[in-house]
Amino acid sequence: MEIPRHWRLKKQRYSLIGEVCPHCDAKLFPPRDICPHCGNEARTEYQFSGKGEVYSFTTIFDAPAGFENTVPYTVALVKLEEGPVVTAQLTDLGDQPVQIGMPVEMVTRRLRQDGDERGVILYGYKFRPLLAHATA
Amino acid sequence: MTEVVIAGIGQVPVGEHYNASLRGLALDAIELALRDAGGLRPDILYVANMLAPVISGQAHLGALIADFGGLVGIEAATIEAGGASGGAALRMGYLAIKAGQANAALVVGVEKITDQLGAGSEASQMLNVDSDYEAVQGMTPISQAAMLMRRYQYEYNPPRAAFGGFARVAHANAVSNPHAMYRSALSAEAYDQASVVSDPLNMFDVAPAADGAAAVLLARRDLLPQATHPLVRISGSSQASGRLALHDREDILDLEPARVSVERACRQAAIRPGEVDLFELYDSSSILAVLSLEAAGFAPHGQGWRLAQDGQLGLDGLLPISTFGGLKARGNPGGATGLYQAVEAALQLRGEAGKNQVPDAHRALIQCLGGPAANAVTHVLERT
Numbered sequence: 207m208e209i210p211r212h213w214r215l216k217k218q219r220y221s222l223i224g225e226v227c228p229h230c231d232a233k234l235f236p237p238r239d240i241c242p243h244c245g246n247e248a249r250t251e252y253q254f255s256g257k258g259e260v261y262s263f264t265t266i267f268d269a270p271a272g273f274e275n276t277v278p279y280t281v282a283l284v285k286l287e288e289g290p291v292v293t294a295q296l297t298d299l300g301d302q303p304v305q306i307g308m309p310v311e312m313v314t315r316r317l318r319q320d321g322d323e324r325g326v327i328l329y330g331y332k333f334r335p336l337l338a339h340a341t342a
Numbered sequence: 343m344t345e346v347v348i349a350g351i352g353q354v355p356v357g358e359h360y361n362a363s364l365r366g367l368a369l370d371a372i373e374l375a376l377r378d379a380g381g382l383r384p385d386i387l388y389v390a391n392m393l394a395p396v397i398s399g400q401a402h403l404g405a406l407i408a409d410f411g412g413l414v415g416i417e418a419a420t421i422e423a424g425g426a427s428g429g430a431a432l433r434m435g436y437l438a439i440k441a442g443q444a445n446a447a448l449v450v451g452v453e454k455i456t457d458q459l460g461a462g463s464e465a466s467q468m469l470n471v472d473s474d475y476e477a478v479q480g481m482t483p484i485s486q487a488a489m490l491m492r493r494y495q496y497e498y499n500p501p502r503a504a505f506g507g508f509a510r511v512a513h514a515n516a517v518s519n520p521h522a523m524y525r526s527a528l529s530a531e532a533y534d535q536a537s538v539v540s541d542p543l544n545m546f547d548v549a550p551a552a553d554g555a556a557a558v559l560l561a562r563r564d565l566l567p568q569a570t571h572p573l574v575r576i577s578g579s580s581q582a583s584g585r586l587a588l589h590d591r592e593d594i595l596d597l598e599p600a601r602v603s604v605e606r607a608c609r610q611a612a613i614r615p616g617e618v619d620l621f622e623l624y625d626s627s628s629i630l631a632v633l634s635l636e637a638a639g640f641a642p643h644g645q646g647w648r649l650a651q652d653g654q655l656g657l658d659g660l661l662p663i664s665t666f667g668g669l670k671a672r673g674n675p676g677g678a679t680g681l682y683q684a685v686e687a688a689l690q691l692r693g694e695a696g697k698n699q700v701p702d703a704h705r706a707l708i709q710c711l712g713g714p715a716a717n718a719v720t721h722v723l724e725r726t
Binding site: 328 | 465476482488496540541587589
């Protein structure tokens with residue numbers, strides 16, 4: 207597995223660090239260094255709150271390689287409260303039905319595992335239903 | 343102005359060809375196209391392919407297919423643009439002739455999906471989504487389409503069964519296509535009862551990935567010897583790209599590259615989209631058929647689903663689509679799909695579509711998409 211590739215994304219995967227545009231104040235995730243809103247350079251790091259709501263979602267029953275052990279799993283487009291939309295799995299759902307507009311928050315979870323016993327275990331962000339105490 | 347025409351066409355049946363190789367399938371399609379062109383030889387070969395480096399462990403298809411296609415020595419390269427590879431290669435062939443760099447360009451699309459099965463096959467499809475930010479979360483092209491459909495239902499609230507109309511049109515047309523993968527009609531009941539693949543998408547909302555190869559020989563009109571069949575010319579050609587990942591788009595239900603490429607191709611052909619006699623669209627999922635129709639301007643946003651409700655999209659309808667089964671029932675052989683669309687549209691415009699003939703077809707719109715329109719290639723074809 208491609209360890210350097212995942213290592214270099216650790217700020218994004220573990221801390222949801224994107225960028226803020228110093229010219230138009232747009233928040234960017236994933237980071238892309240050029241602001242898609244005003245076209246100017248945007249390299250200032252910005253840590254997102256991890257709070258957002260479900261914009262769309264689907265539950266996958268035919269898993270691709272690397273995800274066989276988690277099937278079925280639910281992937282969502284999560285609209286962060288700062289503006290950007292992020293693709294992420296939903297977790298800790300229990301019996302709760304997912305709905306568009308449902309408030310969610312970021313947590314760190316195991317994303318996938320390579321096939322063999324020496325394979326890399328990859329961690330990163332997922333989103334769970336916003337906990338009651340967190341809204342206080 | 344140089345006029346570019348389709349001098350020859352060839353296609354093999356779409357399906358699961360466990361006995362056939364990548365190079366073998368391509369050769370079959372090439373031989374048919376060259377024979378159809380009456381012996382005209384190409385100066386350039388473009389190979390459209392999406393997944394061979396991963397599925398078959400084979401890159402450098404330009405040299406391979408030229409070598410095993412009896413064309414060794416020719417200028418040859420692979421063209422890849424995800425699911426739009428076939429359309430992109432067709433456009434490259436068109437541009438090569440327009441630019442005066444070739445008198446005849448052979449464009450072959452080939453895909454060999456069944457060299458891998460199951461989870462490995464699903465994983466290869468993930469190559470076309472954003473690897474760092476989508477695939478790592480388990481997102482696949484099918485789940486992208488499911489996200490689009492969920493949001494579409496939320497915003498516009500169409501009846502769930504309405505999406506079945508697109509699969510039923512495709513299957514009805516595939517019955518009489520000997521090159522189609524699924525030559526069976528689909529009932530509304532079977533659609534309603536189909537198992538869920540990635541909700542809300544069910545099995546019949548999704549086109550089957552399959553093996554296949556199709557080829558066209560493009561040529562300068564003025565250099566053609568006496569043609570043995572009616573000629574079809576390319577009167578409009580356009581490609582547009584958009585943001586790769588769904589999450590980076592302003593409005594996921596607006597397939598902007600599809601819209602832009604239709605506008606440009608039609609402007610070049612000096613027509614409005616409504617003046618075409620058929621539309622080979624990219625129905626890799628029923629929701630993409632809906633959104634493609636909306637992007638091309640055949641229906642307002644949120645209304646495209648209505649087109650499948652009253653027979654408008656059938657062979658005798660106002661706007662026939664997927665006239666040989668589309669991706670849904672003819673099958674979706676990845677990088678070859680755009681070439682199947684070109685071959686099928688040429689058959690329609692030549693009046694050689696048999697039971698699938700659209701009455702008096704003289705102009706066709708064909709479009710293939712990479713992902714949910716991260717890339718779109720649109721061509722206008724006309725009978726000369």
